[in-house]
Amino acid sequence: MVSLKFLEQVVWSADRSAPRDGSVRLKKLLGSKWIKLPVFLLCLGPLGGLAWRAFHHRLTANPIEYLTHQTGDWTLIFIVITLAVTPARKLLRLPELIRFRRMLGLFAFFYGFLHFSMWIGVDKFFDWSDMLHDVRKRPFITVGFTGFVLMLPLALTSTAGWIRRMGGKRWRMLHRLIYVTAAAGVVHYYWLVKSDVRKPLFYGALVGLLFALRLGFWLMSRRRQPTSKAIPPEITTAEMA
């Protein structure tokens, strides 16, 4: 079955009369039914890596610090990947990528949840007063906590059902909170580092670039339809499924 489909795709792309859309085979791949599973497994990869390390006692001499740090890193990485989906769709002309945006966003929340859990459950061991003190007094924790908390409504309203319930326009407005989370994540990282700011600056540059791209697209769309007040919908609920 799979090999037949593959052959079909090869034939398709070899057909010279087919539209020169760059990556027809890629588009078919991205649109296929079974592609989501391998992507899902790939997203679980970092967690698998940490589990492997735990099993082989390779979590450094301070496993709690290492795990907190790693889960934090992956949260930021997934936020960046999620934010990169829409620019990639436009620049690579691959609207099919939208199918993965929710999964990637939820994984960002997942790793963020692990990172947050490491802090409350392991580091602070549910010492609520100690935690509250930290959130109030330690700016880098305040900003990190905020970034995580803002992801909660996004995770909860990530389904197609919620897009319908809220209406596309309101849903899009709510999900713009991801910009705040991304910025909060970078600032949180920058503020906790002692001296080597390379990594936080690198993530900051990526987030900045992705913001700039979005701003560019928005300005271009406004120029195209200067009189229209309505924002053309990016996606339909059907595409999101």
Place this chain on the structure above:
Amino acid sequence: MLIKKAAEIRVSEITPQWLYVNRRRFLTGVLGVTAGALAGRTLKELAWPMQKVQAGSKLNVAQKSAFSTGEAVTPYDNVTHYNNFYEFGTEKEAPAEKAKNFRTSPWSVKVSGLVDKPRTYSVEELMQLAPLEERIYRHRCVEGWSIVVPWVGFSLSVLLKEVAPQAKAKFVAFESFYDLGQMPEARHAGIPLPYVEGLRLDEAMHPLALLCFGMYGQTLPNQDGAPVRMVLPWKYGFKSIKSLVKIKLVEKQPPTTWNLSSPNEYGFYSNVNPTVDHPRWSQAKERRLGEFFRRPTLMFNGYDQVASLYSGMDLRKNF
């Protein structure tokens, strides 16, 4: 406990006690006898073979110390694979990897400044100044973790008394080795290098201040500051300068690297103090490596005997 057996010292190289005790008389006698006959040879070649200093060599630890704590010692592997030695990378596991080819022999420490007898000592010469002691100290990092390490060395005061500080000397300045060729990662350290540190003279003369040549019965591994370093157990770990090359007695308070990097976060004294937080995190608790729950941090890391050095001082201002 796994103690690596690298180059073992041959039994024939160990100095017999009678000879060690009478070494100066013996050497003078040797000098007298051979000076005329062997004019061309250097004294070093004729002197009794000195203990070789290579990473991983076993050290002759003459005695245990009353300053040692009875707390559980951190496993060797943890202390050698979790290091802040930014010249060799800023990740905790980087120095163990990147300092592998660090050349720590030959090595000398220059003692200069306001002293009557300035001179440069080789590490071997330094180690001969006093019997080596094992000191099991608590070591508390400013980041909020701690370990217990059996260091090997003797009080810095032994060396300071040898060189005789002058009346005007009020502080001791230290400098660490720095060479971009051997330390390419130093570019990304984010702190000004070479690494410098300092103590008030009375702090440096306190018996707890350790001039350290080894740990766990062996010479220091590269990533732990080979071949000679300071250990100041009542202060945050960054005060315990590694890979020492210069000691200078000075009149004014000398610059210290972390204070230069971030003056509102790292003070000159940096005594362990649970009541004075780092601006960005609390210092009230610490994680002893290997333990799950954090434990309360102790004033002066539990070394109350140094409290008299700071009587009358506002330790919040002089953090």
